[in-house]
Amino acid sequence: MSVRNIGYCCINLTVGHLKTSRDIKKATWLTPVGIELAVDCGIKNAIDILEILKWNELYGIKSYRMSSNLLPWMSEYEICDLPRFDELHQAYKNIGNYVKLHNHRVTFHPGHFNVIASLREDVVQKSIIDLSRHGEIMDLMGLDRSPFYAINIHINSLQPSKPEACERFVQTFSGLPLCVTSRLTLENDDSPNQYGVQDLYDGICKFIKVPIVLDFLHYEYGPDCNSKLPEMMSLAFSTWGNITPLTHMSSTRQLEEPKARKIAHADYIYNLIPEHQQDFDCELECKAKDLALFKYQNELQNLAHLILK
DNA sequence: CCAGGTCAAGGGAGT
């Protein structure tokens, strides 16, 4: 087996009381106590992240994507200026210590509003701030500045053209803080018009050190779909140096709801994660979260049992 | 207390 660690994203459906995306709405944020409410959410979210990691450890799960809603409205302030910052920092340090002690891998997947290649300067600036906060939180956790702890995004712009958007991405990248550039990764898209592994490699990775996160479902529907998957895996994995590459796995929702759009994610996985001679980690993007991970592992065991017989 | 409406944000694709 070349898949080393399989993880899930953000929500644990088994332990229902743990929440890591406590948030406040704009109207609440704008009240005089908005900032206290925001940091209170942040501290509670961080405490629950640690509880989820402990639960993961109990079940042998070493890979976990953290929510990007960890700290409400974080683009609106400097984290170190928050009231109760020491308390928040301690909660983050506890996470980082646990991650390192038990060899877990945690990542971020910041939202689609981050478009650092955007033609709109205001969008670029907001994206830089949001990505910086993600990097700063990982710094506060004491996590290495390495794409092992990936901050993974899409290019998310085709304007004014693919090559020019890549150029803008490369330019903006050089202005990002080290806490981001040292961890930033790029994921292949799910549409033939957008960015495949080859596009990312040619347009970005030849110029700056940004590893490619290969999403197996997106590969099916993206520009690379006529290429051989093993070759695309080799190409994506070659961008990781000596760091274990990260991948994403999911199944199309059409297998559960024929009328759903093919790029929508299913509750569970219906295909095996592809194999490769090189080890890699894999985050499952399933609506059923940890339940999907267990179901996949159980089916794998059944399969192995049948093969052995 | 619960159900339902609503929520900061970009961009592209499907209808």
Add this chain to the structure above:
DNA sequence: ACTCCCTTGACCTGG
């Protein structure tokens, strides 16, 4: 032109 999809369901109000 409008809705849905991606990332993260959870907040908040009115009954």
